[in-house]
Amino acid sequence: MLLKMTPFLIALLLNSAPVTAAPVAPPSMPDLVEKTLPGVVNISSTTVVNYEVFGMDEFLRFWGIPQERKHTSLGSGLLIDKDGYVITNNHVVDQATEVLVTLLDKRQFRARIVGKDQKIDIALLQIQDEKRRVPSDLLPVPLGNSDAVRIAEPVFAVGNPFGLQHTVTMGIISAKNRTIGQGPFDNFLQTDASINPGNSGGPLFDMKGEVIGINTVIYSRTGQSGGLGFAIPVNEAKEMIPDLKRYGRVPRPWLGLLAERMTPQIQVYYRLSVDKGVLVYNIVQNAPADDAGLKQGDIITALNGTAVAEPNDLERALAKHRPSDSVKLSIRRGLRKLELKVKLEELPKLDRVHQGII
Known part of the structure; x- marks a missing residue:
């Protein structure tokens, strides 16, 4: 018995899209x-x-x-x-x-x-090599522009998951500027390309074959890929390369204080004058903040005019400066508004300072 095809049914079949579990590679993908x-x-x-x-x-x-x-x-x-x-x-x-x-x-x-x-x-x-010479026939990968990446853009990752060398997986950019609690500089690209232990440090490519991210973290309850992978934007890595070559590190300034985010609850409990800002609760002796006259209980509201609402805001604003720079802190001390000039110094090695110090 033949099925009679009505115009409605034909239109329905033509407009029905197949459901796929992963992005389909373009014809040029193997060459890329x-x-x-x-x-x-x-x-x-x-x-x-x-x-x-x-x-x-x-x-x-x-x-x-x-x-x-x-x-x-x-x-x-x-x-x-x-x-x-x-x-x-x-x-x-x-x-x-x-x-x-x-x-x-x-x-x-x-x-x-x-x-x-x-x-x-x-x-x-x-x-x-064994004679301390750089091999002459290396083929580096081009570094792209992670700022230009768009959500839903197709990408592919290459790495060494579980020791399986040069494994290639595909996905899309699921989100940008992700904060996942790794630290104050969280700014990850999120992807659903399969990333597993061993992929760390490997590249995330766009469809031009340019590196847009450095695969770093996965979110998983099993320790294996759950479709939530996170990559450091390559532009951040590019900014750091000159310092890493010259100093072996990235010289970062510090204030030398421990702080927490102001909340309305803290304001009411301590009868403070503002409910937004960064509340200083400890200061390292002889650190830049101490030398500038900052005190416990001060509330930092801005750095060089940039408003700060939590410690991560303050640390990110601070990272835009170099050690030996001077910055202006806007603070509230009781009912008074003050501005303090702080001469920055380089952050000591992290094993010598308290965790969470700014």
């Missing part, structure tokens, strides 16, 4: 990926961990039980120029005693850590 793969590297870092058991040191030494163990972690990275410089995440190589980089053609090189930044989670490496 093939061009990018040589610029993506796999990273293996070794860290020596010392185990100390109270009261057991002599026993362990007597029986020859090692108190040092090597821990190996895997990650990804990307070649950014023919001088052998590689960008990856800081957590991939943090405290590593040895870093090995493997290229697409299976050649392996030792890498030196040129510089790293814990705040943004970026590290810069340089690969060298």
Whole structure:
């Protein structure tokens, strides 16, 4: 029996779109990926961990039980120029005693850590051969413009998930400027391209084959991809490269204070004069804030005229300046409005300051 096709049914069939679980690759996708793969590297870092058991040191030494163990972690990275410089995440190589980089053609090189930044989670490496020379036939990947990325734009990730070298996955940009509680500089690109342990430090590409992000974090209840991956915008990494090459770090200024966000509840409880701003509750002795005359209980409302409503706002505004710059803090002290000039200094190493210090 033949089914009679009415005009309505024909229109319905023609307008019905198939449901797909993932973006469909354009015809040129294999060629595009093939061009990018040589610029993506796999990273293996070794860290020596010392185990100390109270009261057991002599026993362990007597029986020859090692108190040092090597821990190996895997990650990804990307070649950014023919001088052998590689960008990856800081957590991939943090405290590593040895870093090995493997290229697409299976050649392996030792890498030196040129510089790293814990705040943004970026590290810069340089690969060298046994004679400490940079290989001459490297194929770096182009760095794009992450500011121009649009939500729903198709992207693909390349990396080393679970040690599976140069794995390619596709998705879209799900969101921009994501804050996920990693720190004051959260500004992630969110993607549903499959990202797993081992992808850290690897590139997120647009459909021009340009790097727009550095894959860094996943949100998952299982430790595997749940369609919520987060990448550092490549523009942030590009801004840091000159400092990492020159200083081995990103010189950041600090005020030397601990603070919390003002709320109406805090205002009522302490009978304060304003309900918005950054409430200072501790100050490091001889730090820039202390030298400028800041006191516990002061409420910072602006830095150089830029309003701040919470500690992250203050730290982001501060990061736009260099150590040795001077800034103006607008504060409320009781019923008085004050402006203090602060001479900035470089933030000490993070292992020497209290967590959360600004």
